[in-house]
Every structure is written in structure tokens, then in C-alpha cells.
Amino acid sequence: MLILGIETSCDDTAVALVEDGMRIRAAGRLSQEKLHAKYGGIVPEVACRAHYETLLPIIENTCNQAGCALRDVDAIAVTNQPGLVGSLYIGLSTAKALAWALQKPLATVDHIEAHIYAAHMADPELDYPHVSVVVSGGHTDIFYSEGPLEHSLITRTLDDAAGECFDKVASLLGLGYPGGPAIQMTSLGGNADAVTYPRGDAGPEGLQISFSGLKTAVLNDLRKRGFVMEAQRNSGRMLTTPETPVPRSETRTLSVRLPLADIAASFQEAAVDILVRATLSSTRQTRCKSVALAGGVAANKRLREKMAAACKAQKNTRFTAAPINLCTDNAEMVAGLGFHKVITSQYAGLDADVLPNKIEKRLRAEVAGE
């Protein structure tokens, strides 16, 4: 069964053709990263305009790549939640119209569930139930997963998402956007034990996740080292010396005196530890024997490494991470999960709508062992 997957929930326009939920026939993706870089973050209106212009051409290209026509597709799957409302509407409207015109079934897919499914695409033997960790620029959620479409929330970040924290710290360090790859790169060769940044309070069950304290600790550390923040609302922030604001071109030279690699590595270590701790607590609480890691931040090498080691150390818990190319937003995971919706006849109607803010089902008390 060949499924066309469409993903436009944020700043990536992605299309994929996937067979039986596993075999990727073709995939196309256009990242808008460069469009948004000059704004220092994603501007929803810019994202919508770009999605509209690029989606149909990418669909056409992807079909050509796979050597098939749209009418050969058995069903269409599209992300309709959660995400930026205007962006979601481009994908959903296009998918609905194509499905209607071609008289094909349509399935709407949850973006977060699709991320989790990406781990299955790499590891078909990953069994249920398992603990799913979704870490990205917008989410840091841990789920108890009983099937490709059955997930209940165990815990999530109290404040910033992990990726958001990487972005903010990268910005403090003047490393640019997006912050994840920049921090990973800068941390190479750095000493992760150079600074002990706080890991935050894990709470009584070890499930509490918070990143705002970590971000503030890095900021305070920079201040202590003589680098203060020129913090103005609605203006760019940059590293400056206490007395006079220094233009960015000169801060670059100043930054050399900062042990950037050590700070980046130490921060990364702390962020990874927060995630690993909450994950291990979740497996203990649910007595799960396996863990799946997914989402954009799951591409971080140190996180994959440490999570794998920690799982192994804790009763040899099975660990699977989504393949790096399926960590960031993609349509393979949407087409893949869409297959499971289609085979269980969970079709979307012509009046399907977007759900920008989804509220997750919480973990049931009997699983939580209460």
C-alpha cells in the first residue's frame, strides 16, 4: 500500500511516498531555515507563504523520483496537529483537495506521534509498550506508547523545550540559529566537566523536566566571566563588555577569550542529563523494557550516546533512536504512520480541520502504578 505523506506543520515543507508504513520510495524536503535565519527564529507568515509556493512542486518532484503518478497512490496522509496554524492549513487544504479530486482516502496524522513512529521505521522490532522521548524545538514530551497510535503522556517540560534551550544558549554564546547543531559543533573538543551547570530539581518521582534554570545558569556564568547581556526588549542581544556596547564584529574577538567549547560542552552535558534522568524515571515507573528517542534534538550525538549507555546500564533496557535523517521534521514519518491509520480505517472526512494546540492524553493511573 503506497501512501503519500505531507508535512507542513512548521518550517519544513516535506513530501514522501512510503510503502506499507516502512519502505521509503521517495522523499522531498525543503527547509526554510535560510528564510527565517535573518529573523533569528521562525516567522509564521514567512513560513506560510513559502509552504504554499513549494508544496505542489515538491509533490510533483517526489512522484517523479518514485516513478509513479499521483493516481497510483493508495491514500494520502497529512499532519494536522500540532503546529503553526497557517502552516498546517497549507498541507491540510492541499491534501484534502488532492484526496477529494483523486478519490483517495485521507488520514490526518499527529506530528508528535509521527516523530515517535520514525524510530520504528529504523527498527521494526521495537516492541510495545515502550517509553517514547520526543525532543525538539517545540516539544519535550515523554510518552508511554502501547501502539503506533496509542500514546499517553508521562511527563513534559515545565517551561522551555529542549531545542528551544539549545537555541537560547547558542544565542547567548553568539553561535547563531538553529542552536542545536551549533552547540554540538562548538562543544567538540570541549571539556564537559569544565562547568557544572545545574540539572534542576527532578521532583519526587524523578519525572520533572525544566530547562529555564539551566539557561539562566549559563547566562549568570557569562556575566561572572565579565560578559554581560545588553538585554533590550525587541532588540538583538549580544555579548558585550560591562562598559560600552561592542559591535558584533568585535564581540567575535572578545568571545575568543571565553572558553566557548567548554561552556558549550558543559551546557550540552547538563541538558542531556536532564533528559536521560527523566527517561530512566519513566521506564522505572512504567516498567518498560525499551525506549525510543525521536524529534529534532534526537539528532544530537551526545544525547544518543548517553541515552544508549544509560538504558543499557539500567537493566539492559532496549534503546532505539530515530535515524538522524528522520529526526528533524520529515514526511516519511507522516506517510509511515498514515499507513497505520489507513489499515485501521481511521479516515479523515472532507471537513477535517487543524488542531494547532493539542492536549495529550495523560498516563493512566494503573500504568503509573498509583
Next chain:
Amino acid sequence: MSLVILAIESSGDGGGAALMRDSTLLAEVNVPAPRTHGAQLLPCVDRALARAKLARNQVDVVAVNCGPGSYTGLRIGLATAQGIGHGLDRPVVGVPCFDAMVLQYLAQVSVPFKEGQEFWPVLDARRDEVMTARFVLRSGIADRQSEDQLLAPESLCDQAALRAVVFGTGLAAYPGRWDQSKVTAIGAELVLTPAFLGAAAWHKLSGVGTWQEIPRTPVQPRYFRHVTAKTIAERSGDPDSRDVTERAREREA
């Protein structure tokens, strides 16, 4: 030779879908509530087709409002129209909003107008401005005399010919600012219907024999403003600084 036109309108609060055979309306279905295009536009298309007793592949061309109008509304309409066109392998044509509005105004007002009469359809563009364009009646047809433009109500009144008719929902956005000694501000309740969008499309396509002759070019939405978000350089006056904190919250996975 006749053309079956599927017209899609979602630029404002209302809208829906209409089917025309040339200038004859076969069916029209409007969205059940304001601003529900995201969910309800395609069901309108489906119902209109059923009411007209037509099959999907009997549609020859898809016409869609290409703006100006609500950005999200326009894009829902455009994405839907392009998706249908692509799926049915039929051309999609964009119809400028004001062309359809003038057509509807002239059809719905029973007063006869003189040759040379000026018309300015207006939509609210916020920030003290309306979106508009100038039309002049020539041989019974409203002829477009300007590109779409942004104007303050006062500038429009100054630019317009004496007794020019200014109409459309943009009037109500700026009450008391339409100088009635200069222009005739009337018809604030005019809401464009899918049928008149279809009629405007038919006008635009007159001279076309078959749908195969219609060029396949992607329809570009008419945005009336550039993206207003400030770049980092604009925010800080420093062309090379970077900041994500303000926008980070808008990020999703």
C-alpha cells in the same frame, strides 16, 4: 463550446464554492459560519457539485480568489483550488478580488450608472488604510484603471472623481472618514459570493474555447503588505547579531 467553472471564494468571513456553466449559475454553497474555511470549504465544493449533478471530472477549470483578502483565508482557498486542479488535471485561474466585487456591486444595485462612473471597492487593510483599486464604467462594463493599492480613506476621497462610488466592507472599518461631499460611500455590507467570483472568472476567460487552452501557471496570492516581522538587524541596528528569544516561542517541533 462551454466551460464548467468551479469557483472558490474564501478571502473574507463568508464564501464557499459555486459551479457555473459559462455565466449561468448551476449551484452555490456557502460556508455555514464565518471563518470556517479550513474545515468547511471542501465540503462546500463537494455539495455544490452534487447539487449541480456533475461529476468531478466534468469541471473544466477551477477559479479562485487570489486576493487581496485575509491571508490565511486566501491560502486555504488557493491551496484547495491548486490541489483540486492538480488532482483533476485541470487549470486553475486566479481572480482578483476587486474585479469580482465590482461585478457583484453592479449586478446587485438596481440604479443605472452613467458611462464614466468611477467605482472603488474597499477592504480593511488595518493600520489606517484600505486596500482598493479604481474602476470606471465603459460600455456597461467596469474597467480596471489601477493596480491594487493601499490608501488612507482621506487620500482615496481626494484621488477619486467627484461622486465616485466607494463600497465594500472596508467602509465600516473607518466610520466618519469618508467625505460624502466628495464620494458616495455606500454598500458597506457587500460580501463577495462564490457565484460572482465565478462570473468574474467567466469574464476573464471569455474568448477561451476549451479548458485545454488555459495556461497552467501557479496562482500567486496578492499579499497587500510585506511580512512585517523585524529582522535581527532591524531590531538591534546591528546587522550581524543574533537573537532567538522573541521568536522561539513560535517554534513548533
